[in-house]
Amino acid sequence: MHQENMVIVGAGHSGARAAQALRANGWQERITIIDAEGRTPYERPPLSKAVLKGERAAEVAPLFPAGYLAENGIDFLSGIGATAIDRAGQRLALSDGNTLPYHRLLLATGAIPRDLGVPGRDASGIYPLRNAADAESIAQRLQPGVDIVIVGGGLIGLEAASAAISRGCNVTVVEAGPRLMMRAVPAPLSSKIRHHHESKGVRFLFGRRVVGFGQHAGGLNSVSLNDGTTLTCSASIISIGVLPRTELAERAGLTLDNGVAVNCFLQTSDPYIYAAGDASSFALGPGVRMRLECWKNAEDQGSVVARNMMGGCEPYLPFPWMWSDQFDQTMQIAGIADGAVDHVERQCEDGTLLIYHLDDAEKIQAVSGFGSIREVSRGVRAGQMLMERGLRPSRQALQDPNCDLRMFAKAVVA
Amino acid sequence: MSDTKNWIKALDTTKVARGDVARWDHDGRSYAIFRTDSDAFYATDDICTHEYAHISDGYVEGTTIECPRHAGCFDFRTGQALNPPVCVNLRTFPVKVEDGAIYIDIA
Ligand SMILES: Cc1cc2nc3c(=O)[nH]c(=O)nc-3n(C[C@H](O)[C@H](O)[C@H](O)COP(=O)(O)OP(=O)(O)OC[C@H]3O[C@@H](n4cnc5c(N)ncnc54)[C@H](O)[C@@H]3O)c2cc1C
Ligand code: FES
Numbered sequence: 001m002h003q004e005n006m007v008i009v010g011a012g013h014s015g016a017r018a019a020q021a022l023r024a025n026g027w028q029e030r031i032t033i034i035d036a037e038g039r040t041p042y043e044r045p046p047l048s049k050a051v052l053k054g055e056r057a058a059e060v061a062p063l064f065p066a067g068y069l070a071e072n073g074i075d076f077l078s079g080i081g082a083t084a085i086d087r088a089g090q091r092l093a094l095s096d097g098n099t100l101p102y103h104r105l106l107l108a109t110g111a112i113p114r115d116l117g118v119p120g121r122d123a124s125g126i127y128p129l130r131n132a133a134d135a136e137s138i139a140q141r142l143q144p145g146v147d148i149v150i151v152g153g154g155l156i157g158l159e160a161a162s163a164a165i166s167r168g169c170n171v172t173v174v175e176a177g178p179r180l181m182m183r184a185v186p187a188p189l190s191s192k193i194r195h196h197h198e199s200k201g202v203r204f205l206f207g208r209r210v211v212g213f214g215q216h217a218g219g220l221n222s223v224s225l226n227d228g229t230t231l232t233c234s235a236s237i238i239s240i241g242v243l244p245r246t247e248l249a250e251r252a253g254l255t256l257d258n259g260v261a262v263n264c265f266l267q268t269s270d271p272y273i274y275a276a277g278d279a280s281s282f283a284l285g286p287g288v289r290m291r292l293e294c295w296k297n298a299e300d301q302g303s304v305v306a307r308n309m310m311g312g313c314e315p316y317l318p319f320p321w322m323w324s325d326q327f328d329q330t331m332q333i334a335g336i337a338d339g340a341v342d343h344v345e346r347q348c349e350d351g352t353l354l355i356y357h358l359d360d361a362e363k364i365q366a367v368s369g370f371g372s373i374r375e376v377s378r379g380v381r382a383g384q385m386l387m388e389r390g391l392r393p394s395r396q397a398l399q400d401p402n403c404d405l406r407m408f409a410k411a412v413v414a
Numbered sequence: 415m416s417d418t419k420n421w422i423k424a425l426d427t428t429k430v431a432r433g434d435v436a437r438w439d440h441d442g443r444s445y446a447i448f449r450t451d452s453d454a455f456y457a458t459d460d461i462c463t464h465e466y467a468h469i470s471d472g473y474v475e476g477t478t479i480e481c482p483r484h485a486g487c488f489d490f491r492t493g494q495a496l497n498p499p500v501c502v503n504l505r506t507f508p509v510k511v512e513d514g515a516i517y518i519d520i521a
Binding site for chain 1: 433451465467468471472473475480482483484485498499501
């Protein structure tokens with residue numbers, strides 16, 4: 001009997017979640033997931049945390065519970081790449097020479113790390129950090145007393161620095177910008193993060209670029225910077241951001257705009273093809289596009305896209321939120337600070353710093369925090385709740401660590 | 415009395431605010447004790463079933479507790495895991511309140 005097939009390219013977080021949501025929402029015909037990586041689908045966040053620290057293997061954080069794919073009749077083509085889309089014929093070509101007809105196609109192709117095109121890049125011991133194999137190779141290099149150079153002071157670089165220090169390495173982070181996590185967090189928070197890392201032994205070099213890698217017998221032995229400095233090291237991690245993986249969409253002639261462009265229903269310029277996760281840039285409003293690279297976005301888009309592939313028209317409303325673990329501290333960011341004109345700092349007794357970003361009408365646009373899991377999560381969660389309900393507590397209330405912000409929501413409900 | 419449970423005195427009720435949660439450590443384990451806005455008490459394991467976090471550090475809303483680490487939610491009355499990344503339920507324990515103290519059967 002002929003069955004319609006929902007085909008998903010990419011078994012990362014958004015693709016896996018979409019497959020589960022298709023079944024959970026009652027799709028009874030075929031579902032096929034294709035992933036070139038050849039691994040049991042896994043969560044990426046632990047890679048730069050527990051996996052680098054050597055505390056556990058990547059597959060210990062699987063995306064599907066054991067037995068789920070078989071029990072739910074989902075075909076998983078592992079280790080096979082999707083190579084081309086025949087849009088007129090609604091067929092997907094695969095690297096093993098087969099083609100698959102699709103009813104709807106989901107591009108959940110994720111992102112690839114940006115690379116550094118500098119001399120010596122081919123030396124062994126230089127790694128990006130995106131997948132399980134990268135994390136496993138790096139973890140083997142993180143031996144006590146070894147010199148490690150991390151290029152890029154963003155979230156992944158800082159998590160890698162924290163893991164490397166915990167394993168006894170000597171760590172230098174080279175950052176081209178003037179401070180850490182420029183795009184993601186405000187200056188007071190980035191300086192707090194910097195001091196915490198320095199107190200644990202991380203060395204930072206700001207405003208400098210890598211211009212070359214030195215090697216001996218094919219293995220990395222130094223990193224050269226544009227100010228003439230040479231750093232001796234035996235391994236280097238390149239964490240300078242990612243690019244959306246759009247090659248399949250591009251070859252098929254789909255509209256791109258900093259990722260595979262989708263409308264608010266996560267539909268590409270071809271109505272039979274959808275995109276979700278790190279690869280997609282979605283319409284927020286007329287002329288406004290956004291691409292998010294975080295777990296929560298992959299999670300939420302995975303569910304929404306599944307319902308829309310089944311014929312729904314549910315607009316995707318982003319509630320950006322992300323976390324990061326560095327040493328014994330945690331960081332969380334929620335909302336979008338772009339429209340903010342001012343911020344209020346909340347300094348908690350245990351040293352946690354929370355920052356609420358306000359627009360010109362004193363409404364909270366975003367909140368970020370670094371410190372203990374308890375204060376960070378409570379402060380950020382309260383901020384999210386105030387944002388969702390459009391509530392505007394006074395600046396004094398936001399600033400005062402003894403003021404329980406949840407009472408504002410309760411006052412409204414009561 | 416027909417009370418066959420193995421009640422252990424945990425916290426005074428004053429230690430748990432309405433609409434909130436408190437942590438109670440006993441014999442090498444941590445428990446989360448909840449008090450609803452309408453003064454009902456519940457107890458669960460305090461360690462999240464996903465990775466590792468004390469859920470008593472998290473955020474209570476109604477009868478849900480949200481894990482502070484990755485925002486997985488549980489219904490603290492039943493322990494039911496409500497949304498990813500949590501998928502394994504939390505263990506719950508019987509609770510009673512007597513003379514201003516909370517008792518838990520941790521057997
Ligand atoms: C080291 C690391 C740490 C992170 N930590 C955090 C964190 O703490 N908090 C947070 O919020 N977010 C974190 N993230 C981000 C989060 O993991 C990503 O946002 C999420 O994985 C995106 O999911 P995705 O499904 O869009 O893409 P991916 O997870 O990248 O999956 C895409 C998949 O598609 C496959 N694929 C691509 N093209 C093809 C093709 N043509 N044929 C077949 N298969 C293909 C790839 O093999 C890949 O498996 C982290 C990411 C990394 C790499
Ligand atoms: S540790 Fe609780 S949700 Fe991950």
